[in-house]
Amino acid sequence: MPELPEVETIRRAIEPLISGQHLINLELRDPSILRGDTSTLRSSIIGKLVTGVSRRGKQLLLVLEGGWAIVIHLRMTGALLLEEPDPSRRVRAVLHLSNGTRLYFNDIRRLGTIALVKDLDGCCRRLGPEPLTGDFTPDILRQCLAGHRIPVKAALLDQHIVAGVGNMYADEALYEANIHPLTPANELSPGQISRLWEAIRAVLQRAIACQGASIATYALPSGERGTAHNLFNVAHKKDAPCPRCGTPITRVMVRKRGASFCPSCQQPGNHLG
Numbered sequence: 001m002p003e004l005p006e007v008e009t010i011r012r013a014i015e016p017l018i019s020g021q022h023l024i025n026l027e028l029r030d031p032s033i034l035r036g037d038t039s040t041l042r043s044s045i046i047g048k049l050v051t052g053v054s055r056r057g058k059q060l061l062l063v064l065e066g067g068w069a070i071v072i073h074l075r076m077t078g079a080l081l082l083e084e085p086d087p088s089r090r091v092r093a094v095l096h097l098s099n100g101t102r103l104y105f106n107d108i109r110r111l112g113t114i115a116l117v118k119d120l121d122g123c124c125r126r127l128g129p130e131p132l133t134g135d136f137t138p139d140i141l142r143q144c145l146a147g148h149r150i151p152v153k154a155a156l157l158d159q160h161i162v163a164g165v166g167n168m169y170a171d172e173a174l175y176e177a178n179i180h181p182l183t184p185a186n187e188l189s190p191g192q193i194s195r196l197w198e199a200i201r202a203v204l205q206r207a208i209a210c211q212g213a214s215i216a217t218y219a220l221p222s223g224e225r226g227t228a229h230n231l232f233n234v235a236h237k238k239d240a241p242c243p244r245c246g247t248p249i250t251r252v253m254v255r256k257r258g259a260s261f262c263p264s265c266q267q268p269g270n271h272l273g
């Protein structure tokens with residue numbers, strides 16, 4: 001599933017191509033992709049200028065003049081491609097820009113969504129803080145986790161607690177911070193909080209530098225693959241040796257999601273200060 005680094009990579013790739021252009025059509029090959037009142041909303045955005053492309057958590061935001069925005073959520077297998085893929089039967093929508101750019105929303109599992117919104121702040125208000133911004137501090141992370149007795153792995157996946165982190169990067173960050181995924185979120189020591197804060201930012205920044213992780217279907221708009229998965233220590237590495245100690249990486253279920261970790265480096269109750 002595309003997480004923050006993958007969506008940010010897509011944002012950086014498409015912004016220079018579509019910002020400053022007019023949206024001349026939103027072609028819906030599968031109308032169920034659209035959220036909200038489709039007829040009125042759609043007529044409100046055709047012809048509008050795209051003033052920028054931003055991101056909030058895992059959502060891509062195409063900001064239009066007049067306060068409108070197109071909010072794209074890729075979910076499990078969504079991709080935005082500059083060329084029509086072959087076969088094209090998984091293309092659910094096509095955005096047509098005035099400079100001839102086409103963005104094909106390809107989506108094998110058909111879980112992705114496009115929402116047309118007038119109130120961008122309102123639509124993102126319930127998301128947790130952005131982990132790569134300057135105001136995301138160790139103390140903010142502590143406050144975000146403080147009220148939650150759920151396993152820290154589950155807390156990191158909750159977009160209302162921290163935005164943008166998904167299964168792969170949560171596993172990587174917990175490994176880097178030496179924290180067992182089942183540790184209750186509100187029981188992390190100050191030392192663990194600060195290691196986790198640093199690890200979250202490091203794994204996300206590193207993955208952006210590698211243009212995301214192409215474990216499954218993720219691809220850049222150009223069709224190229226990211227290389228961040230080559231740096232993974234535990235995510236998708238079950239039974240591989242831990243790069244630090246050689247112990248085989250194991251997997252536990254945490255609230256119906258798999259968590260990969262090193263049972264030796266990430267021991268429960270491993271409150272190392």
Ligand SMILES: [Zn+2]
Pocket residue numbers: 242243244245246247262263264265266
């Ligand atoms: Zn280890």
